[in-house]
Amino acid sequence: MAHDGFALTLRTKVKAARNDTVEEKNSAANAHHKAAARLRRREAQAFAASIGERKGARVAIVGAGPTGLWLAVLIARKHASFAKGPNGLVITRRHNAPTVDVFEKREKRRPGADERAHGARSIVLAITQQTSALLNRHLHSPHGFAPISRVGQIESVLLAEFERYAAAGFGRTQFGEEVSDPDELHARGYDVVFVASGRRHASDAWRAARGMESLVDSTSAATVLEFWGATPSSDLWASAAAAASRPIAPARLFVRPGADAGRGWIWLVGLPEPLSEKVRRGVQGGAQDGAHTPQKACALQAVLQAVLAEGAGARDGALSLPGAAATLEALAVLDTALKVQGARVGWTEAAYWRSANVVHAPSTVPSTAPIAAGLPRGPTLLIGDACCGRPFWLGSTLNGHFADLEVLVNEGTWHANSWAAEGVNAFGAYIERMRALRRCGEQRPPAEFRRPTAQESALVYHAPGRRGMHDAIAADLLRTAAAAARRLRARAVGVDRAEIVRTQRLSPA
Structure with missing residues (x-):
C-alpha cells in the first residue's frame, strides 16, 4: 500500500509539472501575440501621425x-x-x-x-x-x-x-x-x-x-493561320519558321504557341498588297466555312488555297498574284515540319498606337x-x-x-x-x-513619328562623354547595337544563328 501511494504521488507531481509547462508555453505565446499587437498599434499610430489628416483617396x-x-x-x-x-x-x-x-x-x-x-x-x-x-x-x-x-x-x-x-x-x-x-x-x-x-x-x-x-503611327496587314494538332513540340517551331521565312522574304513569318500542346498561330506580315487584299475578301466571304479542317496532311496550304479560290473562276487568277506561290511554298514547308491536323485562316490589321x-x-x-x-x-x-x-x-x-x-x-x-x-x-x-x-x-x-534605330538609340543615350562615359565604352555600345540590328534583319529573312555569327566575325569592328 505504501508503494502504491508513492507511485500515485509521483504521477500527480509529474502531471502537475506538465500542466505548469503547458501554461508557461501558453503564457509565453500570449505575451508574444500581445507584444506583436502593441507593435502594430504603435506602427499604425506612427503612420497616422506622419500623414496627419490626409484623406485616403x-x-x-x-x-x-x-x-x-x-x-x-x-x-x-x-x-x-x-x-x-x-x-x-x-x-x-x-x-x-x-x-x-x-x-x-x-x-x-x-x-x-x-x-x-x-x-x-x-x-x-x-x-x-x-x-x-x-x-x-x-x-x-x-x-x-x-x-x-x-x-x-x-x-x-x-x-x-x-x-x-x-x-x-x-x-x-x-x-x-x-x-x-x-x-x-x-x-x-x-x-x-x-x-x-x-x-x-x-x-x-x-x-x-x-x-x-488615339494616334496611329503605322499599320500592317497580317494574315493569321490558327492551327492545332501539331506533332513536334513548340521548342522546334522556331527552326521551322526560319526555314519557311526564306521563300516569302522580305515579308515576315512568325509562329506563336497556343495554350494547348500542338496549337498555335502563324502570322504572315508584309505580304504584297494584292495578295493581302485577296485574303481579306476571302476571309470575310466565308470561303473556309466547312473547309478549315481538311483531312489531308497539307492543312495550312489547303486552307489558304480555299480562301484564295473564293469566287467563280478566281482560283487561277489568285494563284498568279504576286507572292501567292511563295506563300503557299512557305506553308508547305510548315506542313511538312509541323504536321498539323487542322487550321483556319484569319486577317487583321494591326498598328502601333499611342495616346x-x-x-x-x-x-x-x-x-x-x-x-x-x-x-x-x-x-x-x-x-x-x-x-x-x-x-x-x-x-x-x-x-x-x-x-x-x-x-x-x-x-x-x-x-x-x-x-x-x-x-x-x-x-x-x-x-x-x-x-x-x-x-x-x-x-x-x-x-512625323519614326522609331529610332538601335544605332540612333545608342548615340542618343550613350554618346561619348555623356554620363562620364569614355569613347571606348560608347564605341562598344555602338558595335553591340549594330550587331542587334543585323540579327533583326537576319530573322526577317530566316537566316540561321550560325550564319549570323559568321557575319559578325567578318564585319569590321
Whole structure:
C-alpha cells in the first residue's frame, strides 16, 4: 500500500509539472501575440501621425482586365499590413489607405457561363520570365505565367488576389456595370479614375474632348493561320519558321504557341498588297466555312488555297498574284515540319498606337458631387492598351504595361489632399515614363513619328562623354547595337544563328 501511494504521488507531481509547462508555453505565446499587437498599434499610430489628416483617396478603375486588376492589387498591397494568424495570413488595411473599386461590364465567370464572361478569354499571350517574376513578387501564391498564359488565367489569378484585399476593406469589384463616361465617376465621389478598358472602349469624341486622341503611327496587314494538332513540340517551331521565312522574304513569318500542346498561330506580315487584299475578301466571304479542317496532311496550304479560290473562276487568277506561290511554298514547308491536323485562316490589321496624352485633370466639380469641401477633383488617367500598344506578333504589350503600373504605384501619391498642391504631378513619374518610353504625350504629328534605330538609340543615350562615359565604352555600345540590328534583319529573312555569327566575325569592328 505504501508503494502504491508513492507511485500515485509521483504521477500527480509529474502531471502537475506538465500542466505548469503547458501554461508557461501558453503564457509565453500570449505575451508574444500581445507584444506583436502593441507593435502594430504603435506602427499604425506612427503612420497616422506622419500623414496627419490626409484623406485616403477613393480610386475607381474602369475595366477588370489584367492591367486594371494588377493596378488594384498593387495599390492595396502598398497600403496593407500583413501578419500570421491562426488560419493563415491576415491582411489589415492601414490608416487612411485608399479604397479601390473596379468596374467591369462583363459578368463574373460561373459554371455554364459563355466565353464573354470575365476570366473566360482564351487568347494566349507571351509572358517573359521578368514579368512572371514581377507578378509573383506581389502575389501571395506563386504561379507559372511564363512563357505563355491565357488572358483568362491571368484575370482569374489577379481577381482572386484582389478579392483577398477587398475582404479586408480595400474596395470591391462590380461586375455587370458598364461605365460609358469615366469622368462621371468623379461626380460619384471618386478622387482619381483609371481607364483600363482597352484601346477601343473610349470613343474618339470622348478622347478628343480631353486631349487624349488615339494616334496611329503605322499599320500592317497580317494574315493569321490558327492551327492545332501539331506533332513536334513548340521548342522546334522556331527552326521551322526560319526555314519557311526564306521563300516569302522580305515579308515576315512568325509562329506563336497556343495554350494547348500542338496549337498555335502563324502570322504572315508584309505580304504584297494584292495578295493581302485577296485574303481579306476571302476571309470575310466565308470561303473556309466547312473547309478549315481538311483531312489531308497539307492543312495550312489547303486552307489558304480555299480562301484564295473564293469566287467563280478566281482560283487561277489568285494563284498568279504576286507572292501567292511563295506563300503557299512557305506553308508547305510548315506542313511538312509541323504536321498539323487542322487550321483556319484569319486577317487583321494591326498598328502601333499611342495616346496624345495619358492624363486629364478636370477643373470643375459637379455641385451634386459628394466630395468633401476644399478637396480638388482628381485626374483621369489612361493605363494599359487604352494608353498605347503594338502589333501582337511582336510579343504581348502586357509585359510593358505591368512594369509601367509598378512605377505608377510606387512613385504616385495616393492621398487626395496632396493633389491640391501637386496636381497631376502627383503621378509625374508615370506621366514622364509614358512620354519618354511609350511616346505618349509627344506633340509631334503621327506622320512625323519614326522609331529610332538601335544605332540612333545608342548615340542618343550613350554618346561619348555623356554620363562620364569614355569613347571606348560608347564605341562598344555602338558595335553591340549594330550587331542587334543585323540579327533583326537576319530573322526577317530566316537566316540561321550560325550564319549570323559568321557575319559578325567578318564585319569590321
